[in-house]
Amino acid sequence: MTNPWSRWTTLLITFAGVLLPWLFNRRPPVASDATVQAVTFLPAPYASIIWAPIYTGFLLFAVWQALPAQQHNPRVAAARPWLALTAILNCTWLWAIARHRPVWSIVLVVLMLLVALVLHRALRIGRVPVEPREAWLRVPFSLYAGWLTIVLFVTTSIALVRLGWDGFGWSPVTWGILLIVASSALGLLLRFDLDDPVYGGALVWGYLAIVVQQQQLPLVALFAGIAAALCLLSLFIRDRKAPHAASSECAEV
Numbered sequence: 001m002t003n004p005w006s007r008w009t010t011l012l013i014t015f016a017g018v019l020l021p022w023l024f025n026r027r028p029p030v031a032s033d034a035t036v037q038a039v040t041f042l043p044a045p046y047a048s049i050i051w052a053p054i055y056t057g058f059l060l061f062a063v064w065q066a067l068p069a070q071q072h073n074p075r076v077a078a079a080r081p082w083l084a085l086t087a088i089l090n091c092t093w094l095w096a097i098a099r100h101r102p103v104w105s106i107v108l109v110v111l112m113l114l115v116a117l118v119l120h121r122a123l124r125i126g127r128v129p130v131e132p133r134e135a136w137l138r139v140p141f142s143l144y145a146g147w148l149t150i151v152l153f154v155t156t157s158i159a160l161v162r163l164g165w166d167g168f169g170w171s172p173v174t175w176g177i178l179l180i181v182a183s184s185a186l187g188l189l190l191r192f193d194l195d196d197p198v199y200g201g202a203l204v205w206g207y208l209a210i211v212v213q214q215q216q217l218p219l220v221a222l223f224a225g226i227a228a229a230l231c232l233l234s235l236f237i238r239d240r241k242a243p244h245a246a247s248s249e250c251a252e253v
Helices: 004-024 045-065 074-098 102-122 132-162 172-194 197-213 218-234 241-245 247-251
Strands: none
Touching (some): 004 045, 045 074, 045 132, 045 197, 102 172, 172 197, 172 218
């Protein structure tokens, strides 16, 4: 899509999807919430600050993609519909959380992660060398995909507790450890598949926040620390061939 309508539509939908939820004074779960207290796969509240650079980046990208100079950029054109869908899903997901719709919150966060991965590939992150400005504008999308990997398991945990699921009778500590193992396995798989250290950095941020939050559960904090260490080590491993293989595509822009 390179026509002006697609550029302006993407801009308007992105701004609406990011900014409208805050008109309802949405607040993240707090430690005093009994449902949240029952979840052992939970980062410390300060970790939510990562949404600030993500949302700010989305808005900046939305403005940048609307500039006439970007109308023939193939990566931007491919990303526009997915960025608009991301904004819509984000707004709907926040509504589901605010209204305590556990099933919808799970469905929506799964869709958000899937769309985030499609958007990541549409922007060719880690696969095509681009000018510094575009490279910086793509960082929030890497953070978004990585953070959503953590949020997927947090949202699912909270939703299942709200639904009254007893977790097969297993202890919260056991479930906390299992979720850390499962989420880190998925995260590392995607980290290497996407070949994106920024994605891995978001995972490190999330697991370190879980270590801080779960100090009263040493085993959970230990496994979260191990997951953070593994994700941190993964940041130093990259497929150096990928960007060069696609260099010809960049030259066409």
